[in-house]
Amino acid sequence: MKPSPDHQLADLLNRRAFLAKASLGLGGLALGSLLFPENLFSTPRAKAMSAAADEGGGVLGAPHFVPKVKRVVYLCQSGGPSQLELFDYKPMLEKMHGQNLPESVRRGQRLTGMSAQQSALPLVGSPYRFAQRGQSGAWVSDLLPYTAQVADELCFVKSMFTEQINHDPALTFFQTGHQLAGRPSIGAWISYGLGADNQNLPSFIVLVSKNAPQDQPLYARLWGNGFLPSRHQGVQFRSGTDPVLYLGDPAGYGKADRRAMLDALRELNQAQAEATGDPEILNRIAQYEMAFRMQTSVPEVADLRGEPDSAFDLYGPDAREPGTFAANCLLARRLLERGVKFVQLYHQGWDQHGNLPKNLPNQCRATDQASAALVADLKQRGLLDDTLVMWGGEFGRTNYSQGKLTKTDYGRDHHPRCFTMWLAGAGIRRGYTHGETDEFGYNVVRDGVHIHDFQATLLHLMGIDHERLTYTFQGRRYRLTDVEGKVVKGMLA
Numbered sequence: 001m002k003p004s005p006d007h008q009l010a011d012l013l014n015r016r017a018f019l020a021k022a023s024l025g026l027g028g029l030a031l032g033s034l035l036f037p038e039n040l041f042s043t044p045r046a047k048a049m050s051a052a053a054d055e056g057g058g059v060l061g062a063p064h065f066v067p068k069v070k071r072v073v074y075l076c077q078s079g080g081p082s083q084l085e086l087f088d089y090k091p092m093l094e095k096m097h098g099q100n101l102p103e104s105v106r107r108g109q110r111l112t113g114m115s116a117q118q119s120a121l122p123l124v125g126s127p128y129r130f131a132q133r134g135q136s137g138a139w140v141s142d143l144l145p146y147t148a149q150v151a152d153e154l155c156f157v158k159s160m161f162t163e164q165i166n167h168d169p170a171l172t173f174f175q176t177g178h179q180l181a182g183r184p185s186i187g188a189w190i191s192y193g194l195g196a197d198n199q200n201l202p203s204f205i206v207l208v209s210k211n212a213p214q215d216q217p218l219y220a221r222l223w224g225n226g227f228l229p230s231r232h233q234g235v236q237f238r239s240g241t242d243p244v245l246y247l248g249d250p251a252g253y254g255k256a257d258r259r260a261m262l263d264a265l266r267e268l269n270q271a272q273a274e275a276t277g278d279p280e281i282l283n284r285i286a287q288y289e290m291a292f293r294m295q296t297s298v299p300e301v302a303d304l305r306g307e308p309d310s311a312f313d314l315y316g317p318d319a320r321e322p323g324t325f326a327a328n329c330l331l332a333r334r335l336l337e338r339g340v341k342f343v344q345l346y347h348q349g350w351d352q353h354g355n356l357p358k359n360l361p362n363q364c365r366a367t368d369q370a371s372a373a374l375v376a377d378l379k380q381r382g383l384l385d386d387t388l389v390m391w392g393g394e395f396g397r398t399n400y401s402q403g404k405l406t407k408t409d410y411g412r413d414h415h416p417r418c419f420t421m422w423l424a425g426a427g428i429r430r431g432y433t434h435g436e437t438d439e440f441g442y443n444v445v446r447d448g449v450h451i452h453d454f455q456a457t458l459l460h461l462m463g464i465d466h467e468r469l470t471y472t473f474q475g476r477r478y479r480l481t482d483v484e485g486k487v488v489k490g491m492l493a
Helices: 005-022 026-035 037-042 044-054 091-095 145-149 167-176 186-194 255-276 279-302 309-315 325-337 356-380 451-461
Strands: 071-077 130-133 138-141 154-161 204-208 235-237 342-347 387-392 396-401 412-415 419-425 432-434 444-446 471-473 476-478
Touching: 071 167, 071 186, 071 325, 071 356, 130 145, 145 356, 154 444, 154 451, 186 204, 186 342, 186 451, 204 325, 255 279, 279 325, 309 325, 309 356, 325 342, 325 356, 356 387, 356 419, 387 451, 396 419
Parallel strands: 071 342, 071 387, 154 432, 204 235, 204 342
Antiparallel strands: 130 138, 154 419, 387 419, 396 412, 471 476
């Protein structure tokens, strides 16, 4: 006779119990160190760290040193914005417009398959006017008039570089520290290390613009937890009145009913965790509890109707439309005010291989005002003193035209050897330009900043030694910066 489902479950649990009791030797210790490394030998510090994690704290217990940054908002411009049209002014390109890229500048560096077979690589000078802005004299193009107004608050890093020349590995590299999928994202590492400051909201929240061209895909793994406990993955908010799916109670199902269901589910999950030793079950319990608390907190924070007209005027007309970049910037400020530690915005559409004179201005109009408004808004509320704002893409664009160069049209290919990002806020030198590229905007000539350097500096500002925040997985210790990275002290205030 075939055993009933209840008997099958009982047999399974009995087998697991036997295996658990039988694993008391060195093999059992090894397995336990992999599943629950913080509980090995049950040291007082390990127990305290485990308890802190259960309560929403990070495994570090406290930062390695006094942090300058409490919270971060990362405005990720997916696709690779052209630094040569926006920030990195190169008169030489105007002077040599249409001439071929000198081999002495290229130095045999690889190109993408999209332009490697071109018979010529004609240099392109930007048709947009540049001017020095503010007291700092930072060069900013007319395409970004609002960013130009806050130039004295910004640190421009003009010497960023990466090894990745295509979108997916480059973006994955920037977000996770490795070109291949599977590693934890920046926000997940920060959540793992430092925990949450608000028990009613996730420590890591993701917003994706709905008013952006879908030229390059975005994958949820970019804000995933990788091999870290699943409670540290980014929670994506959707646009509209229901930002998180399945958060609300079904019709006729009240708060008390939901609470009773969760209590019963917790008991079942706890029993399963004790029987199997699977730490992900405990993470599942924590996520259910967070979802229950979010039923109240998320609708309140996502409702922008209480914002004054002055706020919408500051962020621009799109701010009244949920899910736009402008509305997401305003929502990001509200999340930061409520203690969310890491907010990540993604805005696609910066991949201008062709038709750049038409498409790039559209991108700037969709993002410029709101990006600058976020900096100004945080400053006037006193939040910029302990908040870091980051703006940039996964790589830059070439100084030559991909495809045919005409009087009215051109495009730029991917360029990993140099690009520009900007930062604002706590711990950063304001009104400062870090690094320099050559007169052709093709190579870094001073103070290069690698992706791992950038990541190390970010963690440093949050009080974390990037070499000491690690996680053991499959017998190896991992960190965000892999085996590289150094803090860029020249950027620090």
